[in-house]
Amino acid sequence: MTPSPSALALLTPDEMAAVDRAAIAGGASGPALMRAAGAAVARALRKRFRPCRTLILAGPGNNGGDGYVVARLLEREGWPVSVAALAPPRPGSDAAMAAAEWRGPVLPFTPETLARAQLVVDALFGAGLSRELDGPAAAALRAVRVPLVAVDVPSGLDGATGEPRGFAPQAALTVTFGRLKPGHLLLPGRELCGEVVLADIGLPEAALASVAPRAFRNAPGLWRLPERGAQHHKFSHGHVTIPGGAAMPGAARLAAMSARRIGAGLVTLAAEDTATATLFRQGEPGLLVSAPPPEDLLADERRSAWVLGPGLPPRPETLALLRRVVEAGRHVVADGGALTAAAGQPHTLQGAAILTPHAGEFAKVFGALRRDRLAAARMAAAVTGAVVVLKGSDSIIAAPDGRAAINNNAPPALATAGSGDVLAGLAGGLLAQNLPPFEAACAAAWLHGQAATLALAGAAPGTPLVAEDLLPQLRAAWIAATR
Numbered sequence: 433m434t435p436s437p438s439a440l441a442l443l444t445p446d447e448m449a450a451v452d453r454a455a456i457a458g459g460a461s462g463p464a465l466m467r468a469a470g471a472a473v474a475r476a477l478r479k480r481f482r483p484c485r486t487l488i489l490a491g492p493g494n495n496g497g498d499g500y501v502v503a504r505l506l507e508r509e510g511w512p513v514s515v516a517a518l519a520p521p522r523p524g525s526d527a528a529m530a531a532a533e534w535r536g537p538v539l540p541f542t543p544e545t546l547a548r549a550q551l552v553v554d555a556l557f558g559a560g561l562s563r564e565l566d567g568p569a570a571a572a573l574r575a576v577r578v579p580l581v582a583v584d585v586p587s588g589l590d591g592a593t594g595e596p597r598g599f600a601p602q603a604a605l606t607v608t609f610g611r612l613k614p615g616h617l618l619l620p621g622r623e624l625c626g627e628v629v630l631a632d633i634g635l636p637e638a639a640l641a642s643v644a645p646r647a648f649r650n651a652p653g654l655w656r657l658p659e660r661g662a663q664h665h666k667f668s669h670g671h672v673t674i675p676g677g678a679a680m681p682g683a684a685r686l687a688a689m690s691a692r693r694i695g696a697g698l699v700t701l702a703a704e705d706t707a708t709a710t711l712f713r714q715g716e717p718g719l720l721v722s723a724p725p726p727e728d729l730l731a732d733e734r735r736s737a738w739v740l741g742p743g744l745p746p747r748p749e750t751l752a753l754l755r756r757v758v759e760a761g762r763h764v765v766a767d768g769g770a771l772t773a774a775a776g777q778p779h780t781l782q783g784a785a786i787l788t789p790h791a792g793e794f795a796k797v798f799g800a801l802r803r804d805r806l807a808a809a810r811m812a813a814a815v816t817g818a819v820v821v822l823k824g825s826d827s828i829i830a831a832p833d834g835r836a837a838i839n840n841n842a843p844p845a846l847a848t849a850g851s852g853d854v855l856a857g858l859a860g861g862l863l864a865q866n867l868p869p870f871e872a873a874c875a876a877a878w879l880h881g882q883a884a885t886l887a888l889a890g891a892a893p894g895t896p897l898v899a900e901d902l903l904p905q906l907r908a909a910w911i912a913a914t915r
């Protein structure tokens with residue numbers, strides 16, 4: 433079933449804390465939320481582990497408070513549980529109440545205590561992490577050699593960025609509350625969390641609605657593929673033009689084949705010379721091939737979407753073509769050579785609809801990637817006015833207005849030659865069908881990941897993939913997106 437956009441919303445730890453405050457201001461009970469959070473952790477944990485010597489590492493804040501609730505609930509079921517507290521909760525806090533209800537053993541926060549545990553619950557820090565993890569907390573988490581269950585996030589992981597601050601442990605399971613955080617999806621956070629369970633702890637809808645989400649998990653529901661009615665004809669599905677160079681003609685061909693398969697009405701490969709045109713004509717019979725200079729094609733207004741970059745040389749001529757197409761008011765996907773040609777001059781990409789840099793291209797255009805890649809992608813979108821797809825296993829799609837989506841359906845095998853050309857073609861094909869740039873970019877990234885997942889169905893981990901394998905899966909990916 434297609435999830436609703438609110439179910440796809442991601443909230444940063446600060447936004448989640450604001451929801452929490454709104455909930456309590458609106459009459460919800462802090463201790464009740466904490467009991468629900470602890471109960472959700474205990475439930476997820478019981479489902480996956482058998483009773484064993486369990487050590488709860490409790491921090492001084494509400495994350496620790498959740499930990500005391502877990503301790504109490506597990507002990508009630510006969511689990512051998514003890515707590516090691518890094519620091520006592522602030523007197524009078526909800527966490528202090530939860531701690532007071534824990535009557536079981538409290539052990540010193542030492543390596544010896546940890547060495548006896550068979551399972552560790554990490555309830556040191558969650559949304560309140562305010563600085564790098566260091567001292568005894570970091571030392572203890574570094575020493576864990578048994579399965580670790582994280583409350584909200586593995587302590588030290590920045591829920592806003594997916595980056596560890598100082599250190600964050602590897603969890604087998606992470607149970608989080610209300611909404612996923614960007615850090616559960618962004619690498620390396622996504623891997624450090626292990627399995628992620630999102631638990632409903634009864635936060636009132638009004639409190640959740642009081643914070644407008646700016647980040648989303650990328651999935652159908654965030655966007656809708658174009659509908660096709662009986663009255664439509666090929667021109668109503670747009671015309672994609674893709675200039676192709678002699679050096680790497682395969683790149684433009686892959687983009688063109690992808691644009692066709694995702695529903696573009698017409699797709700033209702604009703060859704840079706007659707030899708390349710001859711080569712292009714040997715390809716798919718349904719592709720249009722043109723030999724004159726691509727600029728000449730701008731006279732035809734119906735050529736609404738252009739994919740510029742796959743296989744094009746990173747030369748000033750490529751950038752000049754991009755400027756001309758943008759100034760003619762066409763929707764442009766800039767990729768590969770068009771991005772590299774704009775190295776150090778991001779303003780030259782203004783007016784493009786979608787940019788699809790991988791990390792290396794991103795750094796060339798916008799400067800070294802910061803640790804907070806979500807912020808970096810948003811900055812690039814704001815500077816260029818384009819939707820930026822920062823490609824990776826956790827592709828980030830950022831819009832100039834601050835909206836961002838994080839893609840998590842792409843298998844690692846997708847990092848293969850030609851894969852980016854397919855993505856650019858999908859984005860161009862969807863722009864041609866009048867999807868707005870953010871929706872087109874998100875849908876393209878998801879369909880791309882889904883096609884790869886389908887191509888690898890049943891294959892052992894590590895099975896390689898080539899870009900051509902994606903093409904026959906695009907129809908099934910489309911069907912999966914419209915179910």
Ligand SMILES: NC(=O)C1=CN([C@@H]2O[C@H](COP(=O)(O)OP(=O)(O)OC[C@H]3O[C@@H](n4cnc5c(N)ncnc54)[C@H](O)[C@@H]3O)[C@@H](O)[C@H]2O)[C@H](O)CC1
Binds near residue numbers: 466565
């Ligand atoms: N709405 C919800 O999702 C609910 C979440 N719950 C849990 O509450 C935590 C957040 O609790 P909070 O008290 O705000 O923060 P923390 O417990 O993460 O930590 C605060 C505490 O820790 C100190 N501190 C922060 N960073 C460090 C550091 N690196 N080293 C040492 N000390 C640090 C800080 O000064 C504070 O004293 C959320 O994650 C959920 O687990 C609720 O229980 C239910 C509702």
Ligand SMILES: [K+]
Binds near residue numbers: 583585
């Ligand atoms: K934690």
